[in-house]
Amino acid sequence: LRQDLRRGNTTKGHLIQELPHAIIIGVRKGGTRALLEMLSLHPAMVKASQEVHFFDSDQNYGRGVAWYRRRMPFSLTGQITIEKSPAYFVTEKVPERIFRMNSSTKLLVIVREPTIRAISDYTQVLEGKERKNKTYPRFEVLAINPSTQEVNTKYKAVRTSIYAKHLEHWLEFFPVQQFHVVDGDRLISDPLPELRLVEKFLNLPPGISQENLYFNSTRGFYCLRFSRRFSKCLAGSKGRPHPDVDLAVLDKLRRFYRPFNQKFYQMTGRKFDWP
Numbered sequence: 434l435r436q437d438l439r440r441g442n443t444t445k446g447h448l449i450q451e452l453p454h455a456i457i458i459g460v461r462k463g464g465t466r467a468l469l470e471m472l473s474l475h476p477a478m479v480k481a482s483q484e485v486h487f488f489d490s491d492q493n494y495g496r497g498v499a500w501y502r503r504r505m506p507f508s509l510t511g512q513i514t515i516e517k518s519p520a521y522f523v524t525e526k527v528p529e530r531i532f533r534m535n536s537s538t539k540l541l542v543i544v545r546e547p548t549i550r551a552i553s554d555y556t557q558v559l560e561g562k563e564r565k566n567k568t569y570p571r572f573e574v575l576a577i578n579p580s581t582q583e584v585n586t587k588y589k590a591v592r593t594s595i596y597a598k599h600l601e602h603w604l605e606f607f608p609v610q611q612f613h614v615v616d617g618d619r620l621i622s623d624p625l626p627e628l629r630l631v632e633k634f635l636n637l638p639p640g641i642s643q644e645n646l647y648f649n650s651t652r653g654f655y656c657l658r659f660s661r662r663f664s665k666c667l668a669g670s671k672g673r674p675h676p677d678v679d680l681a682v683l684d685k686l687r688r689f690y691r692p693f694n695q696k697f698y699q700m701t702g703r704k705f706d707w708p
């Protein structure tokens with residue numbers, strides 16, 4: 434395969450569009466873009482650049498699998514096709530739909546410490562509102578019900594971080610061995626070991642090296658080096674500064690998530706040092 438690529442054997446005759454063998458199903462703000470881009474450094478992986486939203490959107494799903502396949506990149510025989518649409522993880526009808534397309538699809542889910550992920554989610558929406566010169570409540574007001582002082586589970590950013598609840602729906606269709614959980618916090622601080630685990634899960638030989646990743650101190654994140662001439666960092670919308678959040682609210686959220694986190698560790702067999 435490497436030889437094929439080096440020889441530039443990428444004529445249309447060699448290339449096909451395949452349905453994905455692996456899908457990054459979420460979690461929104463977990464680091465899904467970074468994971469997809471970093472995996473595409475591997476010579477045996479090709480990615481759909483855009484989020485396809487096939488399984489979560491009834492309109493797209495109604496267009497059929499042939500439509501979905503046409504959204505996939507061209508690949509060589511033996512390459513693994515991957516797409517990411519973070520809405521899949523929290524959309525209840527998605528597991529069954531993926532199962533019906535291909536019950537052996539490998540599923541990647543990248544998670545971050547739940548409270549930080551919820552704030553990241555909030556920050557993205559806040560930025561959108563500010564761009565339109567609209568006001569938007571503080572995180573604290575949305576995350577905690579002002580009349581009961583309880584955590585507001587109706588607020589989507591809070592709900593999305595209850596990972597165990599969402600995973601339950603997936604486990605109705607797929608065995609746990611078909612999932613690989615990526616540590617999104619570690620993907621930020623030291624990406625290569627996380628990528629090695631994904632390679633292993635996808636039965637790929639190591640194909641991403643430390644030279645492919647370099648820490649950019651201006652950006653404050655790892656960036657990607659594809660060749661001596663071509664490197665890139667993720668867009669500025671990835672890695673936004675978060676607003677300060679009241680410590681008591683942080684504490685309340687962390688207590689709220691704790692039992693769900695324990696359940697998630699039990700379900701997946703991957704433990705995190707979340708507070």
Ligand code: A3P
Pocket residue numbers: 460461462463464465466467519553554620621654655656667670671672673674
């Ligand atoms: P923040 O903006 O909260 O920092 P997603 O792609 O799923 O929307 O996730 C966005 C998150 O990816 C960012 O959240 C950022 O922390 C994280 N991330 C992980 N690795 C990154 C990288 N190399 N460059 C930029 N952001 C990265």
